[in-house]
Amino acid sequence: MHSSLQELKKFKKVDKVGEKHILKLLRKRFGIKKFDYLILKSGKHILRICSKEMKDFDFSNLKVISLGLEFATFKKFFRIKFDAAPLLKTEKNVIELDEKEFIKWLKGEVFEKNFDDGVYLLKFKQKIVGCTLIQNRKVLNFVPKHRRLE
Structure with a gap:
């Protein structure tokens, strides 16, 4: 067993x-x-x-x-x-984050970006760092809780 x-x-x-x-x-x-x-x-x-x-x-x-x-x-x-997101080498439907947005994202916060609703990959300093869903211009957060910054 x-x-x-x-x-x-x-x-x-x-x-x-x-x-x-x-x-x-x-x-x-x-x-x-x-x-x-x-x-x-x-x-x-x-x-x-x-x-x-x-x-x-x-x-x-x-x-x-x-x-x-x-x-x-x-x-x-x-x-x-x-x-898995960093394995995807693409530039289509990728949102570039600045440092302030990247920190917010790592903390699990929701913030706004002017993009159409849909699924996007997120990029910071030329590296794909994750995936998000945009709804009503809000970047929803899927960083696992145990990996978030405090």
């Missing part, structure tokens, strides 16, 4: 139709043309990525706590996860 408090999970590869849909979303929203990762589904709304070298691996009987990197969630909208 597994004694860890974490639950063992099953992972499955996203099928070709699902993969095409995800790649189309990435291309349309962020202009990403090349995506060299295998996409896995973990739970109902979570996508993970791992090396394409695992494409022939049989995940059907594998039960582990974690596999790959948590990449995105898709509930009401498609959102890139905090740790």
Whole structure:
């Protein structure tokens, strides 16, 4: 019996139709043309990525706590996860933050930017640092609570 408090999970590869849909979303929203990762589904709304070298691996009987990197969630909208955002090399739908905004964002604060509603990547000093949702010009915050500045 597994004694860890974490639950063992099953992972499955996203099928070709699902993969095409995800790649189309990435291309349309962020202009990403090349995506060299295998996409896995973990739970109902979570996508993970791992090396394409695992494409022939049989995940059907594998039960582990974690596999790959948590990449995105898709509930009401498609959102890139905090740790995965820096992997995306793009300039489309990217918001450049100044130092004051970056500190606010790291503290978990909501602030205003003059952009249309939608999902954006955030950039500070030439590096993608995360992902946000803009609603009514408000930059909503998805920095995990345990990673926020105090």
